Amino acid sequence: MTSIENLPVAVIGAGPVGLAAAARLVERGIEPLILERGKSVGAAMLEWGHVRVFSPWRYNIDAAARNLLEAFDWDAPAPNHLPNGREIVEDYLAPLSRVPAIAKGLKLGATVTAVARHGLDKVSSDGRVGRPFLVRYSDTLGEHDVAVRAVIDASGTWTQPNPMGISGLPVRGERSTDKVSYGIPDVAGARRADFIGKRVLVVGGGHSAINVALALMELQQTEPKTEIFWALRHSGVERLLGGGLNDQLPERGALGLAAKRAIADGRLNMLTGFAAESIAIDGSSLVIGATAGDGPISLAVDQVVVTTGFRPDFSFLRELRVEVNPAVEAPPALAPLIDPNLHSCGTVPPHGVEELRHPEKDFFIVGSKSYGRAPTFLMLTGYEQVRSVVAEIAGDHAAARQVELVLPETGVCSADPVTTSSAGCCGGPAPVEVDACCVADAVAKSSGRSGCGCGSSPRPEAVSEGV
The missing domain is CATH 3.50.50.60 (FAD/NAD(P)-binding domain)
Structure with missing residues (x-):
């Protein structure tokens, strides 16, 4: 040999x-x-x-x-x-x-x-x-x-995209239809015909979901009948919208701010605390059985986009x-x-x-x-x-x-706020009226500093590039 x-x-x-x-x-x-x-x-x-x-x-x-x-x-x-x-x-x-x-x-x-x-x-x-x-x-x-x-x-x-179910498994019926897409499909371009004028459910709480939701809003401007439901597994949107203008990657901060404005304008139907349980085919529609907010819901849509990592x-x-x-x-x-x-x-x-x-x-x-x-x-x-x-x-x-790396700082959190100081950082969620991801982030921003302010590392990362 x-x-x-x-x-x-x-x-x-x-x-x-x-x-x-x-x-x-x-x-x-x-x-x-x-x-x-x-x-x-x-x-x-x-x-x-x-x-x-x-x-x-x-x-x-x-x-x-x-x-x-x-x-x-x-x-x-x-x-x-x-x-x-x-x-x-x-x-x-x-x-x-x-x-x-x-x-x-x-x-x-x-x-x-x-x-x-x-x-x-x-x-x-x-x-x-x-x-x-x-x-x-x-x-x-x-x-x-x-x-x-x-x-x-x-x-x-x-x-290997993660499935829609919160248990890490596909929900019942998820694999039986071609109307469930994963990742970031080109909803405003190559696949425009599948989504324009349709009722669309986007599932996920990261920047992939924001990308899809904003692209769907482009279709909404052309065809107002396009209806967007955005489902988050956690209970609020503060962490998702993140660091805004304090992000050293401005495009990422701008993305969160655009989503925040869309929510305020009522162009996105937000579903928080969302847990899908089943997908049933009803003619040309998909009926999503889930719990959201205070109890069970049944939602009829034409397409589902799963952006859960x-x-x-x-x-x-x-x-x-x-x-x-x-x-x-x-x-x-x-x-x-x-x-x-x-x-x-x-x-x-x-x-x-x-x-x-x-x-x-x-x-x-x-x-x-x-x-x-x-x-x-x-x-x-x-x-x-x-x-x-x-x-x-x-x-x-x-x-x-000899490992060295300088990364752009970000104020965008990638997980739910951690409330114990032993875990490293943020000291709990920021007040709801503050554009910050956590207490340490709010303190950092109030003193004119960029970045989250969590932990000891000056070089935090954020979500995946583009996905």
């Missing part, structure tokens, strides 16, 4: 973080093998290509990727422009994929179905460290096995020794830093290989998948993750542990 040091490193997924990992490998003189299940790089991002992200270009380009691109006369986007998902793919990821050092190792339409240690099952320990990995993938030509020295799983969570897929990793927190489904050392049960404002310190390691040496999960079910990931975080991970794979252990 070829010496393990001469084997490539497999990168699963060719989104922003996966291609950043590939660029870091090239920078270190290591050959990447990039396996992307979609027909193009950034395939998942193209599914929400119509959505503008909250952070400008200067936060969205990995440093090693930029160096590769600039060597090939790449025209860098304006640093302060806010791109949408399609622009990120067309103006950044696609050109990066054409850089020869990346292109020669890129395989599109390649779905990874299993990863294992070459010649060893999960139970076998003797000689495990130092063995190459075996990655199995399928494409139009069939199944293929390839040996690699390390594996970086940047496959994301987009293909995503979860990781570990099915193809069953033969590896992967360890994740049982609640968040993130690596054990990372989970306490991002657990929404513990952090009311999403404060996440910089982290790298130490927080991302698994019992399986030289296997790493990075990007949004590394956060499991936590809704706090930013692309910039993923870029620092892969810088650290690739340094470790290359044997530069000191660089792998």
Whole structure:
């Protein structure tokens, strides 16, 4: 067998973080093998290509990727422009994929179905460290096995949306209709005909839900019969609307403020404390059985959009020794830093290989998948993750542990306010008349400071880019 040091490193997924990992490998003189299940790089991002992200270009380009691109006369986007998902793919990821050092190792339409240690099952320990990995993938030509020295799983969570039910399960009837959509469908563009003039239920309490609701309001201006019901699982809207103008990512703050105005104008029918129980088909309508507010309701709608987050897929990793927190489904050392049960404002310190390691040496999960079910990931975080991970794979252990990251501050909380000081932070909800997510946020803003003011970290994160 070829010496393990001469084997490539497999990168699963060719989104922003996966291609950043590939660029870091090239920078270190290591050959990447990039396996992307979609027909193009950034395939998942193209599914929400119509959505503008909250952070400008200067936060969205990995440093090693930029160096590769600039060597090939790449025209860098304006640093302060806010791109949408399609622009990120067309103006950044696609050109990066054409850089020869990346292109020669890129395989599109390649779905990874299993990863294992070459010649060893999960139970076998003797000689495990130092063995190459075996990655199995399928494409139009069939199944293929390839040996690699390390594996970086940047496959994301987009293909695994959370269901509508509050118990983590689909509600009865949810899977029996094609009128339930997930994520951020292009309701004002490609799928306009499905939603204009219809009664639409949006379920979810994050920025994906705000994006969908505001897009539906665009249709409402053209066709006033478009009726929007917005269902929140928690009891109020204060946390959802968040930091407003105190957000250092202004587009995110503006989104919350726009939703707040729409609610005040009565253009959105808000349902709080919402718990769906069933979906029944009645002719061309869906009848949603649920509890909301003080009791049971029955709501007839034409379409449902579920924006309740995503979860990781570990099915193809069953033969590896992967360890994740049982609640968040993130690596054990990372989970306490991002657990929404513990952090009311999403404060996440910089982290790298130490927080991302698994019992399986030289296997790493990075990007949004590394956060499991936590809704706090930013692309910039993923870029620092892969810088650290690739340094470790290359044997530069000191660089792998010199983790530094400056993130834009935000006043937008990503979880319900935590009332105990031992949990880290906010000291309970802000007064209802104050545009703040929690007590500490209100205090910070009253003194003219931006950001939530929760905890000790000056670099809090907020919700996922665009999703």
